[in-house]
Amino acid sequence: MVRTPFTDKNGIKRGAWSEGEDNKLRAFVERFGHPNWRQLPKYAGLMRCGKSCRLRWMNHLRPGLKKGNYSHEEEQLIIKLHNELGNRWSAIAAKLPGRSDNNVKNHWHAHLKKRLRLTNTYSSTSEQFTHESSQFDSQSCEHDEDGYNLSNMINGMDWIEENNNHIKTMEQLSSINTVEQSLPSNSQTETFDFNFWSEPLFDDFWTQSFFLQ
DNA sequence: AAGCTAATCAACCGCCTGACG
DNA sequence: ACGTCAGGCGGTTGATTAGCT
Numbered sequence A: 001m002v003r004t005p006f007t008d009k010n011g012i013k014r015g016a017w018s019e020g021e022d023n024k025l026r027a028f029v030e031r032f033g034h035p036n037w038r039q040l041p042k043y044a045g046l047m048r049c050g051k052s053c054r055l056r057w058m059n060h061l062r063p064g065l066k067k068g069n070y071s072h073e074e075e076q077l078i079i080k081l082h083n084e085l086g087n088r089w090s091a092i093a094a095k096l097p098g099r100s101d102n103n104v105k106n107h108w109h110a111h112l113k114k115r116l117r118l119t120n121t122y123s124s125t126s127e128q129f130t131h132e133s134s135q136f137d138s139q140s141c142e143h144d145e146d147g148y149n150l151s152n153m154i155n156g157m158d159w160i161e162e163n164n165n166h167i168k169t170m171e172q173l174s175s176i177n178t179v180e181q182s183l184p185s186n187s188q189t190e191t192f193d194f195n196f197w198s199e200p201l202f203d204d205f206w207t208q209s210f211f212l213q
Numbered sequence B: 001a002a003g004c005t006a007a008t009c010a011a012c013c014g015c016c017t018g019a020c021g
Numbered sequence C: 001a002c003g004t005c006a007g008g009c010g011g012t013t014g015a016t017t018a019g020c021t
Helices: A019-032 A040-044 A050-061 A072-085 A089-094 A101-125 A127-132 A150-162 A170-175 A194-198 A202-211
Strands: none
Touching (some): A050 A101, A072 A089
């Protein structure tokens, strides 16, 4: 699920990162930090652009990154924050320890957005859902930019998740009339010498000594 | 088994912002 | 005040995998 590696006309490598490249970047950043991403690949012995190195570090290599499935709580928090902040993925990711902005954004587009759409479709077919699934007063509860009731969204998502096996398609969902009866009634840096990097001797001496270790 | 389509997510691109000279 | 540069952000692309016919 990654782009095929290739080298562009400037000799910059692009596409998927190899394990060796990851190791070089990780080792270098852990040792020297990253005060200058543009210069970093040169000193780290990587044929990558600085942006690519930064992205790789931020989204895959930095310590504490959480991989794998999102918890229910995380998903609810994303929905809530997206409602409050819009597409400010970095701000949303900042509230989710261990998740990168890219990761959150992908999860939103691949999972949550669709589920919310599904929920709203269902919501519009069931007046009862709108009434009973919300434990909040309609005047005071939160709404998204399109006017959707946020609490209903989350409750609806809960329900869809619980009943996922029974709902296969949007068509099926919108044709269900008896579903509402089954709805729950109470649903709810390290320090670094910056001048060091501009020191010409750094070029050969440090990169060599680093990789000779 | 083969072909097709949808889903997933890593990586890229272009733009914006702030720092600095 | 202006230009340049680097970092960061959000949108988009594309390769791979999974599932369906």
